Amino acid sequence: MSTTISSNRPGGGIKWRWPSVHPEGRKFLLIAGIITLCFWLLGWEIIGWLMLGVTIWIGTFFRDPVRVTPTGADVIVAPADGLVTQIAEVAPPPEISGPDGLVDATMLRVSIFMSVFDVHINRTPVAGTLRKLAYIPGKFLNADLDKASEENERQHFVVERADGVRIGFTQIAGLVARRIMPFVSMGADLTTGQRVGLIRFGSRVDVYLPTGTAPQVLLGQRTLAGETIVARVGTAGTIEGIGQ
Numbered sequence: 001m002s003t004t005i006s007s008n009r010p011g012g013g014i015k016w017r018w019p020s021v022h023p024e025g026r027k028f029l030l031i032a033g034i035i036t037l038c039f040w041l042l043g044w045e046i047i048g049w050l051m052l053g054v055t056i057w058i059g060t061f062f063r064d065p066v067r068v069t070p071t072g073a074d075v076i077v078a079p080a081d082g083l084v085t086q087i088a089e090v091a092p093p094p095e096i097s098g099p100d101g102l103v104d105a106t107m108l109r110v111s112i113f114m115s116v117f118d119v120h121i122n123r124t125p126v127a128g129t130l131r132k133l134a135y136i137p138g139k140f141l142n143a144d145l146d147k148a149s150e151e152n153e154r155q156h157f158v159v160e161r162a163d164g165v166r167i168g169f170t171q172i173a174g175l176v177a178r179r180i181m182p183f184v185s186m187g188a189d190l191t192t193g194q195r196v197g198l199i200r201f202g203s204r205v206d207v208y209l210p211t212g213t214a215p216q217v218l219l220g221q222r223t224l225a226g227e228t229i230v231a232r233v234g235t236a237g238t239i240e241g242i243g244q
Contacts (some may be wrong), residue, residue, distance in 0.1 A: 003096060009218055016241050022121060024181065024198055025062020027174050032058050037116045064121050067226035069193030074232040076213070077128055077193055078223035079169050081119040082203035086111035087215055092168060094157045095134045108209045110230055112223055123226040124159055125207055126167045127192040155180045155197065159190060165233055167206035170186035171199050193226030207231075214238045 016022065021029060023080060032055040039048035039144060069077060090109045092102040136155040153173040161165045171180050182197045184190065199205075209215065213231050218241045 007148045013187045019063040019065035019119075020061045021059055022064040022198065025058065028058050029055065029062065033100040044239045061116065061120065063119055064195075065119060067123070067224065069123075069226045070229060071192065072232070075192065075229055075236060076167060076207070076209065076231040076233060078122070078217075078225050078230050079122050079125050079196075080112045080206060080223065080225050080227040082112040082114040082115055082205070082218050082223060083111060084219055084221045084223060085113045085204075085218075088217060093156055093166060093170065096132050096158050096170075097134060101132050101158050102166055102208055105211070105213065107211065108213070110209065110215050110217065111204055112207070113204045114199070119225065120206055121195050121225065122171060122197045122199065122205070123193045124157070124190045124196050125169055125192070126159055126161055126229065127190055127194075128161040128167075130157060130186055130188045130190060131166065131180060132156060132168075133184070133186050135180070135182075136180075138163050143181060151181060155182060157196065161233075165210050167210065170208075171197055172206065173199060212236055213216045 011108065032051065034054050036048060036051040039045075044059055076186055087110050089106050091097070091104070091106050096102055097104050114173055136154050136156070155171045156168065157170070158166055158168045173180055179200045180197065180203075181200075184194075184196045190196065207230055209231050210233060213233055214236050216231050216235070217241065220243055221241070
């Protein structure tokens, strides 16, 4: 006899399922599918097989899996799927610093790099009110470079929690990415892990942690948007780990 210790779904019933394709990607999937079909009908099988691979990749790129988000009051979750490539003490971007944004003092920034194989739906790290949403046009340098946070096309968010603590995060376009799309607008009330935007085809997301908060992730660790706990507000102790 088994006993369910805890479940976030009535009656359990947890099963794996194919992730859905986000509506933003369906038009690209349809176009690729039509082109693939045309090549097959023309008898160009080699190109048809190549296009079939491209079609499958487009479907996986725009996949939008269900995520189970922790609900603790102090939790800051990852805004993106990807690899933690930088943890650095930096000044916040000028576009979101100041009295109505983040503090002017240096703060810890956790950078998550998304390859073209990662899920590209981004989510808010905390619940609260969206106080700032700033889009900045720019270059398309390698998103893994530190200067990409200042020179690339990017979009900044500042979310203010109910207790007044503000969390900033930034979508940064990369070499292949050519469009950043928001799903929310200024003043929106967000829940932790809510979908807030999409970056097409490879990029990076930075999270700016509030004062007195240390990362709970390590360099080289992979994160899942809306699930992985990046930090806990007010928790200053760092963690250690080994690669294996």
